[in-house]
Amino acid sequence: MAPYNDLDSLSVNPVEHSLIPLLQLGAKIGFYLLAGITLFGALGVVLTRNLFHSALCLAAALIGIAGVYLYLGAEFLAVVQVLVYVGAILTLLIFGIMLTAKIGDPSIPQLNRITGVAALLCAAFALALFLAVKHSQVLTYSFSRIVPLAALGQGLVTTYILPFEILSLILVGALVGAIVIARREGPGE
Amino acid sequence: MIPLGHFLILSILLFCIGLFGALSRRNSIAILMSIELILNATVLNLVAFNATVKNSPSADGQTLGLFVIGIAAAGAIVGLALIFSIWRQTRNIFSDEITLLKG
Amino acid sequence: MSPWLFLIPAIPLAGFLINIFFGRGLKEWSAWVALAAAAAAAYLSIVAFLKVAAGQTLAVQWRWLPLEGEVFRLGFVVDPMSAVMLLVVAGIGSLIVLYSVGYMHGDPRFPRFFAYLCLFLASMLLLVLADHFLLLFIGWELVGLCSYLLISFWFEKPSAASAGKKAFLTTRVGDAGFLLGLFLVFASTGVLRFSELHHAAGHGSPLLGLAAVLIFCGAAGKSAQFPLHVWLPDAMEGPTPVSALIHAATMVAAGVYLIARTFVLFEANPMALQTVAVIGTITAFFAATIAVTQTDIKRVLAYSTISQLGFMMLGLGAGSAFAGMFHLVTHAWFKALLFLGAGSVIHALHHQDVTRMGGLWRRMPVTAVTFTLAAIAMAGIPPFSGFWSKEEIFMEVAASPILGDGFLLLAWGISFLTAFYIFRAVILVFWGQTPKGLTPHESPPVMTIPLMVLSAGAVGIGFINSAWTGHGFQRFLEGISVHDQMVGHFGLAAHEIPAHVNLGKIQLVSILVGLAGIALALVRYGLGIRLLPRGVRTLLAPGYRLVAGKYFVDELYEAVLLKPIRDFSQRARVFDTQVVDGAVNGAGLLGLRLSAVKRWVDDHLVDGAVNGLAVGFGRAGAALRLIQTGLVQNYLLIALSGAAILFWVLR
Numbered sequence: 024m025a026p027y028n029d030l031d032s033l034s035v036n037p038v039e040h041s042l043i044p045l046l047q048l049g050a051k052i053g054f055y056l057l058a059g060i061t062l063f064g065a066l067g068v069v070l071t072r073n074l075f076h077s078a079l080c081l082a083a084a085l086i087g088i089a090g091v092y093l094y095l096g097a098e099f100l101a102v103v104q105v106l107v108y109v110g111a112i113l114t115l116l117i118f119g120i121m122l123t124a125k126i127g128d129p130s131i132p133q134l135n136r137i138t139g140v141a142a143l144l145c146a147a148f149a150l151a152l153f154l155a156v157k158h159s160q161v162l163t164y165s166f167s168r169i170v171p172l173a174a175l176g177q178g179l180v181t182t183y184i185l186p187f188e189i190l191s192l193i194l195v196g197a198l199v200g201a202i203v204i205a206r207r208e209g210p211g212e
Numbered sequence: 213m214i215p216l217g218h219f220l221i222l223s224i225l226l227f228c229i230g231l232f233g234a235l236s237r238r239n240s241i242a243i244l245m246s247i248e249l250i251l252n253a254t255v256l257n258l259v260a261f262n263a264t265v266k267n268s269p270s271a272d273g274q275t276l277g278l279f280v281i282g283i284a285a286a287g288a289i290v291g292l293a294l295i296f297s298i299w300r301q302t303r304n305i306f307s308d309e310i311t312l313l314k315g
Numbered sequence: 316m317s318p319w320l321f322l323i324p325a326i327p328l329a330g331f332l333i334n335i336f337f338g339r340g341l342k343e344w345s346a347w348v349a350l351a352a353a354a355a356a357a358y359l360s361i362v363a364f365l366k367v368a369a370g371q372t373l374a375v376q377w378r379w380l381p382l383e384g385e386v387f388r389l390g391f392v393v394d395p396m397s398a399v400m401l402l403v404v405a406g407i408g409s410l411i412v413l414y415s416v417g418y419m420h421g422d423p424r425f426p427r428f429f430a431y432l433c434l435f436l437a438s439m440l441l442l443v444l445a446d447h448f449l450l451l452f453i454g455w456e457l458v459g460l461c462s463y464l465l466i467s468f469w470f471e472k473p474s475a476a477s478a479g480k481k482a483f484l485t486t487r488v489g490d491a492g493f494l495l496g497l498f499l500v501f502a503s504t505g506v507l508r509f510s511e512l513h514h515a516a517g518h519g520s521p522l523l524g525l526a527a528v529l530i531f532c533g534a535a536g537k538s539a540q541f542p543l544h545v546w547l548p549d550a551m552e553g554p555t556p557v558s559a560l561i562h563a564a565t566m567v568a569a570g571v572y573l574i575a576r577t578f579v580l581f582e583a584n585p586m587a588l589q590t591v592a593v594i595g596t597i598t599a600f601f602a603a604t605i606a607v608t609q610t611d612i613k614r615v616l617a618y619s620t621i622s623q624l625g626f627m628m629l630g631l632g633a634g635s636a637f638a639g640m641f642h643l644v645t646h647a648w649f650k651a652l653l654f655l656g657a658g659s660v661i662h663a664l665h666h667q668d669v670t671r672m673g674g675l676w677r678r679m680p681v682t683a684v685t686f687t688l689a690a691i692a693m694a695g696i697p698p699f700s701g702f703w704s705k706e707e708i709f710m711e712v713a714a715s716p717i718l719g720d721g722f723l724l725l726a727w728g729i730s731f732l733t734a735f736y737i738f739r740a741v742i743l744v745f746w747g748q749t750p751k752g753l754t755p756h757e758s759p760p761v762m763t764i765p766l767m768v769l770s771a772g773a774v775g776i777g778f779i780n781s782a783w784t785g786h787g788f789q790r791f792l793e794g795i796s797v798h799d800q801m802v803g804h805f806g807l808a809a810h811e812i813p814a815h816v817n818l819g820k821i822q823l824v825s826i827l828v829g830l831a832g833i834a835l836a837l838v839r840y841g842l843g844i845r846l847l848p849r850g851v852r853t854l855l856a857p858g859y860r861l862v863a864g865k866y867f868v869d870e871l872y873e874a875v876l877l878k879p880i881r882d883f884s885q886r887a888r889v890f891d892t893q894v895v896d897g898a899v900n901g902a903g904l905l906g907l908r909l910s911a912v913k914r915w916v917d918d919h920l921v922d923g924a925v926n927g928l929a930v931g932f933g934r935a936g937a938a939l940r941l942i943q944t945g946l947v948q949n950y951l952l953i954a955l956s957g958a959a960i961l962f963w964v965l966r
Binding site: 050051054058061062065066068069074077078081084085088091092094095096097099100103104107108111112115116119120122123132133134135136137138141142144145146148149152153156157171174175178179183186187190193194196197198200201202204205 | 214217218219220221222224225226227228229230231232233235236237238239241242244245246248249252255256259260262263271272274275277278279281282283284285286287288289290292293294295296297299305307308
Binding site: 231243307308312 | 948955
């Protein structure tokens with residue numbers, strides 16, 4: 024359910040009138056909470072020294088984003104996000120971490136030499152994009168509707184059938200390629 | 213009502229944090245995770261605009277987002293495989309010590 | 316709409332494709348493929364003609380280019396004029412394809428020949444059917460191409476190869492004019508469709524007059540009018556059926572057809588009409604005089620063709636599209652017949668020199684009779700076909716308000732010469748004694764049947780416009796035109812002849828000059844009486860040499876156009892070898908001396924500099940190498956910095 028759209032539809036119901044501001048406030052607080060979780064998770068990913076903690080922070084950020092999707096009427100995508108990212112990719116990453124890195128050794132620096140320049144550049148980018156958004160017209164648009172899940176499904180098997188099929192090919196190719204790359208070279212090794 | 217701008221700003225911040233991570237983390241797996249953050253910022257943008265565009269009965273933005281997630285999964289798989297391969301040969305996953313491309 | 320019209324050119328085109336791709340496998344059968352295609356086209360042409368004769372105008376159009384809101388259409392139209400041309404092209408074409416089966420027998424490139432013939436028929440029919448300048452131009456260039464291919468069909472002969480080239484290049488000069496005229500028409504009126512031309516050209520602007528003259532340039536190139544006539548005699552290097560079909564009956568008449576098609580442009584501009592008439596007369600007269608002196612039978616016929624084409628132009632220039640078209644039709648029949656007869660003779664004797672022929676009528680009766688019939692038709696003796704059309708031209712010339720009496724006298728002179736030279740050929744070839752050591756025999760039926768069919772046409776086709784049939788042809792061309800195609804002044808109807816023109820007198824004189832020409836030929840060549848005293852002959856000898864040398868037009872072109880170019884290239888070569896090479900060699904020597912000096916400088920100064928430079932580059936490279944760290948994140952950082960700079964610039 025997209026809370027925000029439901030609240031709009033509630034506004035035509037006179038009986039519930041008094042509850043609306045309260046609910047809207049709650050929804051707003053929920054959003055900023057989710058946004059905060061996401062951002063802090065993201066910062067954790069890039070800043071924590073322990074790689075395992077990084078992965079957990081990434082999980083928090085991904086779930087936060089899934090929550091934000093709910094505000095945008097994209098329930099299906101939220102579910103996919105949780106399943107694919109949190110369920111699959113993150114698991115894979117954690118396996119990767121455990122198989123390779125010496126985690127938790129505080130003597131190893133986790134940031135490289137260009138960190139300072141990179142931080143400056145990213146801040147500049149953020150500022151530029153922020154200004155671009157601030158001055159653009161899209162801010163005047165309003166949200167309009169719940170995107171019907173059926174439209175998504177229909178699109179996948181009609182308009183986007185070709186990209187969809189190609190995507191499945193890519194996934195298979197990536198799978199096979201990954202196996203080939205990561206496999207041990209020979210029986211003796 | 214949460215204005216569109218807030219979604220976009222969230223997306224921008226997420227993107228730039230991911231960018232910073234991709235630029236400055238030493239650990240290859242951390243770089244991979246940062247890239248996932250960047251991709252998520254993109255998907256968030258797509259989904260936000262999909263909910264915004266008026267009077268269009270399509271779910272194009274979400275569909276594209278779905279594709280991006282799929283591609284991201286493929287990318288993560290291949291990236292991890294490469295990291296494994298390098299790990300097995302050099303016992304090293306620190307990006308600033310892997311300089312096979314040095315001219 | 317009659318979409319089936321497209322079949323008329325499409326079937327020969329299909330024949331071309333079949334023969335060109337499968338000719339090797341078809342072998343002798345390729346001729347029958349071509350014949351079937353030609354016959355089918357002829358059948359459809361007859362169907363179209365009958366429909367037109369019943370009062371219909373057939374037309375079909377296709378969208379070609381959508382152009383700024385307006386759709387550019389190309390299409391076919393069969394109105395009386397194109398119906399007549401269709402019959403001539405497809406009918407004579409079929410007969411000549413049949414004839415070629417015998418004539419080309421045993422040629423190593425037999426299928427190729429029939430493929431070209433089919434392509435020619437397709438393009439010529441396209442040209443005839445076109446309702447639009449552009450489509451006509453496409454057909455026009457295609458027949459030019461076919462002409463080139465067929466003239467140099469026996470390209471092993473250097474003369475044939477160069478004749479093909481000459482034909483192509485000479486007609487190209489005219490085509491350039493045609494194209495310019497076409498542009499001019501489009502620029503000044505905005506239309507290219509013939510049916511719309513009429514409204515656009517209503518009042519003659521000087522610009523359209525110029526366009527008409529330029530279009531006439533194209534016609535002059537194709538129809539071998541002076542001064543672009545030089546290619547046609549050489550074109551006789553091609554196989555004889557080709558000479559008959561392309562260089563006598565159909566393609567060379569395309570120029571006449573083009574002018575008749577765009578006659579509204581000419582009518583509105585007396586200047587343009589006069590140009591046509593003057594050029595036509597000059598061509599007709601001077602080609603006729605040359606024909607008198609030639610000894611190669613095909614060249615006699617070639618010059619006669621040029622002369623007759625000039626005659627048609629004269630008819631057009633007199634203001635009557637009908638007179639020109641009528642002579643075109645009759646000429647197509649008797650000239651094709653003459654060529655095929657000549658081909659039959661050449662086939663039997665394997666040479667083309669009339670002075671080494673004679674007495675063939677006993678050996679080749681069919682050829683002799685049909686050839687003679689055609690000769691009579693060409694001489695303009697009633698009731699053969701040539702008489703009717705020539706008389707029509709005389710009358711139009713006499714009645715024309717823009718042409719003086721001199722033109723009529725010249726026309727009679729040409730008619731006299733025509734009768735004289737053609738009977739000279741008849742007598743030299745078929746009368747007298749057979750040269751020793753020759754046993755010529757009559758050609759096979761596949762060749763004589765077309766001769767007989769054509770001779771029927773050569774004799775009788777003129778009646779379509781006799782007084783007894785009520786000037787049917789003229790009324791047909793003028794009257795039935797639903798499409799508003801060619802509503803114009805088509806010449807004077809019989810009842811409109813002005814008072815000062817004495818019809819009876821003109822007819823009488825034209826018959827008399829024809830008979831006089833025949834009589835003179837009989838006396839001179841039949842009886843062998845030399846008419847002029849020796850003294851007069853020596854006096855006239857230079858003149859004779861001038862005529863026999865074809866007025867040295869080729870030599871004139873050689874001297875005025877080609878030789879200067881060649882001389883200039885020669886000079887340029889001398890300049891090149893002496894001055895430029897000298898300069899280069901001198902520079903080389905100087906270089907040697909200088910280099911001795913330079914060597915010292917080199918060793919001591921330059922090497923130092925070069926080495927220094929190399930070291931410098933090495934250092935710079937080493938410095939640049941630092942950027943190439945192998946650290947992926949550094950690359951990414953650099954790329955992002957670039958993006959940031961772009962942001963800043965494009966902000």
